[in-house]
Amino acid sequence: MDKKRKxxxxxxxALAVVVTLGIAATADxxxxxxxxxxxxxxxxxxxxxxxxKLSDSVYSGILDREFNMVTPENEMKWDATEPTQGSFSYGxxxxxxxxAQAHNQRVRGHALAWHSQQPGWAQNLSGTALRNAMVNHxxxxxxxxxxxxxxxxxxxxxxxxxxxxxxxxxxxxxxxNDWIEVAFRTxxxxxxxxxxxxNDYNTDGQNAKSNAVYAMVQDFKSRGVPIDCVGFQSHFNSxxxxxxxxxxxxxxxxxxxxxxxxxxxxxxxxxTTQANNFATVTRACLAxxxxxxxxxxxxxxSDSWRASGTPLLFDGNGSKKAxxxxxLTALGGGNxxxxxxxxxxxSSSSQPPIPSGGCTATVSVNxxxxxxxxxxxVTAGANGTNAWAVTMPLPSGATVxxxxxxxxxxxxxxxxxxxxxxxxxxxxxxxxxxxxTAGTLSPTCAAS
Numbered sequence: 001m002d003k004k005r006k007x008x009x010x011x012x013x014a015l016a017v018v019v020t021l022g023i024a025a026t027a028d029x030x031x032x033x034x035x036x037x038x039x040x041x042x043x044x045x046x047x048x049x050x051x052x053k054l055s056d057s058v059y060s061g062i063l064d065r066e067f068n069m070v071t072p073e074n075e076m077k078w079d080a081t082e083p084t085q086g087s088f089s090y091g092x093x094x095x096x097x098x099x100a101q102a103h104n105q106r107v108r109g110h111a112l113a114w115h116s117q118q119p120g121w122a123q124n125l126s127g128t129a130l131r132n133a134m135v136n137h138x139x140x141x142x143x144x145x146x147x148x149x150x151x152x153x154x155x156x157x158x159x160x161x162x163x164x165x166x167x168x169x170x171x172x173x174x175x176x177n178d179w180i181e182v183a184f185r186t187x188x189x190x191x192x193x194x195x196x197x198x199n200d201y202n203t204d205g206q207n208a209k210s211n212a213v214y215a216m217v218q219d220f221k222s223r224g225v226p227i228d229c230v231g232f233q234s235h236f237n238s239x240x241x242x243x244x245x246x247x248x249x250x251x252x253x254x255x256x257x258x259x260x261x262x263x264x265x266x267x268x269x270x271x272t273t274q275a276n277n278f279a280t281v282t283r284a285c286l287a288x289x290x291x292x293x294x295x296x297x298x299x300x301x302s303d304s305w306r307a308s309g310t311p312l313l314f315d316g317n318g319s320k321k322a323x324x325x326x327x328l329t330a331l332g333g334g335n336x337x338x339x340x341x342x343x344x345x346x347s348s349s350s351q352p353p354i355p356s357g358g359c360t361a362t363v364s365v366n367x368x369x370x371x372x373x374x375x376x377x378v379t380a381g382a383n384g385t386n387a388w389a390v391t392m393p394l395p396s397g398a399t400v401x402x403x404x405x406x407x408x409x410x411x412x413x414x415x416x417x418x419x420x421x422x423x424x425x426x427x428x429x430x431x432x433x434x435x436x437t438a439g440t441l442s443p444t445c446a447a448s
Contacts, residue, residue, distance in 0.1 A: 035068030037333030041286055044069040044293035051075050051092040054099055058318040062299050064103045071108045071295055072096045074368045077117045081141050085121045088140055097148055109149040111156035112138045113183045115170035116402045131175040135186050142190035151195035151229055154187045155180050159200055165208035181225050188226040199231035199263055205243025217256050231263035237309060242277055247284035254290035264297040268309030275326035282330035305366040306375050357381045358447030361390045365438045372438040375431045378445055380422035385447040387420040392443040398436035406430035
């Protein structure tokens with residue numbers, strides 16, 4: 001999910017001129033927007049961008065006013081850029097890069113090698129054939145955008161969740177344990193001026209997974225494998241809050257001699273609590289010298305892959321939320337002496353009622369040309385749940401390529417070991433990724 005890219009400039013010297021002139025020209029109003037306030041701190045503030053939304057005037061207006069870095073949401077991934085082996089398609093990604101260049105925004109490339117969102121032909125390869133295809137893909141895409149990308153997410157989400165702290169089993173991993181190293185060396189040869197990053201989720205605090213990534217980075221640095229940065233996706237909600245050691249974790253990676261970047265930030269919630277969480281993350285980045293910037297994963301709540309959790313800085317109408325004000329203030333922008341507006345307490349009578357049945361299910365969809373991600377929220381009824389199952393038929397032509405936090409049997413999606421028990425009125429979420437068009441999804445839930 002994860003990612004941003006720097007705007008293309010003719011060379012490092014030209015980039016320095018553009019950045020210097022841009023800051024100088026807006027010095028008087030530098031603290032008025034997220035990007036300008038971050039620039040005053042020597043950092044960037046970016047967002048994930050979908051090419052098909054650039055024609056939305058509200059969307060593009062916020063994008064061009066507030067952000068100085070963009071990450072294509074899906075347009076640079078393998079399935080989008082090489083739908084047929086050896087035949088490359090850059091139209092939508094080029095559109096984002098051109099838009100960024102026209103608005104003095106840099107671009108963060110996402111993602112060259114990932115086990116997910118592979119085209120069907122790559123999913124059917126293995127061994128040497130897949131390794132060679134990966135090397136060619138990385139070479140061709142990085143070469144196409146050479147000189148236009150600030151940082152590449154060279155490899156995305158290669159480590160497994162859980163307590164083991166090992167590599168994720170995938171078709172790429174099965175080509176040999178050196179596949180990540182090969183991808184980084186290939187990217188360096190193709191685009192030597194870009195920063196090369198490893199990017200992952202659930203690594204925001206110190207745990208088995210982040211320790212495994214740390215060990216890999218430490219090994220790469222000791223052996224001269226080209227790695228310049230580590231991305232921390234930072235998807236937070238009440239069940240997975242901002243870790244207490246978030247800043248310390250960023251710092252320990254920075255101490256290895258790499259930049260750290262917050263790459264896909266979204267925080268579910270509302271009002272003062274959400275605002276405080278965004279401010280905490282922002283201040284953590286500012287406190288770590290090598291934290292070079294923050295990217296939020298979407299602009300408005302309605303643009304988010306987890307829209308039902310209202311996790312972004314602008315509401316569905318494009319209005320600034322309390323979280324926006326808190327973030328800008330944390331960056332030193334706006335009126336630093338002011339406090340973010342608070343949301344009046346919600347009376348118990350206006351709280352959403354706890355479902356009377358066993359459970360309910362709602363779905364939010366992030367659709368792009370040729371595919372979509374659906375995030376399903378399961379909310380427990382008055383008696384809570386010990387287990388649940390959601391029935392959700394997919395439209396004709398939709399093919400599931402990946403799912404998480406669930407077990408699938410046909411059109412039925414059931415809990416896994418860790419998310420079956422839900423207290424009354426609480427919720428859990430699972431997700432799926434598919435090719436095709438989502439259409440109208442209508443999940444129903446049953447619980448025991």
